[in-house]
Amino acid sequence: MSEKNPTACLLIIGNEVLSGRTQDANINHIAKRLGEIGMPLREVRVIPDVRQVIVDTVNEVRAKFDHVFTTGGIGPTHDDITSECIAEAFGVPWEPHPEAWAKMEASYKPGEFNPARQRMAKMPRGASLIENVISVAPGFTMGNVHVMAGVPRIMQAMMDTLVPTLQGGPPIVSRAVHVIGLPEGAIAEGLGKIQDRFTDVDIGSYPFYRAGGNGVAIVAKGNDPARAEAVTAEVTDLILSFGKNPIPGEPVM
């Protein structure tokens, strides 16, 4: 990845992933969406609904990465504390956001826009909204921190709104070749030599195990398609040198 690629960090905020109650479905979606715009995800943290942990983590990672994305903790209940923690991290008041407030108030029947729901219309001062087509309650961007819902389909709708507004970097291209019946340990030395000569390409080696036969997928990633393809061409030759059949592309699952 080039230095021209802005970096991203994802914070998954919520006890439910840490306790094993919920299988995370957000990392993969966000990783792919950001990869498409040349903004590689460089770190993910899953942290609990604990005020000081959220505040400290947000302040650490917003200084370290170009963009921070958060999911979770922006609903109406007592364990939804992400929004007020972001305000605390930035040292600004947490207050009704006029646009979010007006929109949410209008969407409820009289008397139903109660204090719990009003919390969802409160944001750090200076935040701009991330609207979505699924729910009325918006996410928001504060500085380089983008705060989204934890429910996957709402988060995805927020990403649909947010991603086109972000300035990415050169696209990261990926080329792959895989082989069945040749263990990683056999080709590791040859792969390492290829990696040594292609310092601008990240070569990953991923063993897989399945009914149709065990094998290895070798993935070359970088900004230059020609360089990634030069790597897969060399990997193809390496596989052939073992008398095995190189199969272009990712293995079909």
Place this chain on the structure above:
Amino acid sequence: MSEKNPTACLLIIGNEVLSGRTQDANINHIAKRLGEIGMPLREVRVIPDVRQVIVDTVNEVRAKFDHVFTTGGIGPTHDDITSECIAEAFGVPWEPHPEAWAKMEASYKPGEFNPARQRMAKMPRGASLIENVISVAPGFTMGNVHVMAGVPRIMQAMMDTLVPTLQGGPPIVSRAVHVIGLPEGAIAEGLGKIQDRFTDVDIGSYPFYRAGGNGVAIVAKGNDPARAEAVTAEVTDLILSFGKNPIPGEPVM
């Protein structure tokens, strides 16, 4: 969770989760296994195969949590650098582990225990092995850091070996009640009041969306089953006060 519960942190090491190529399957398994022995997972980090990031992260989290579990990066290829990074983090040599070396050497045909495979038998000095029934190459424990494979079925086999050796804490019990057709925003205020009175129980509120009807699952977690059940009893009354039907247990997916 009581202060008697030792804490755990999980490091998922590998570019493939960060790039979106691979859907993580390890967080959930490890979270559940550790919950069963009263060792709550307090943080997860997904980090890339970058030496300095691994070394710094390991040193940060091994000081901060009672136990650290890592997955990924202990295979034979150039991008498998976890083991040598753990040695660097602990400031000890990375060298052949006699027991692992002998076992691995014996498992290969003459000439096939090549330098790449020999890397899998090298460990930080002082490490103890984590055997597994799936693959010959072991993981290892170094201090409070438990280093495992990234391939889910191998990691799970290593957890089978490792978990019985760990000293956990009081079991964390979980009780749940759910309701369909009652939005989170309606019960949020009542839930918050219950949480205020039960400071030893973590009450989580998780909306769900599905064909059979949208609803909310309310989960009470703590060390004392009676206290968790007292919470779900109060939540049950809260749901009844809205004229809705409380359903004990997690929603059936």
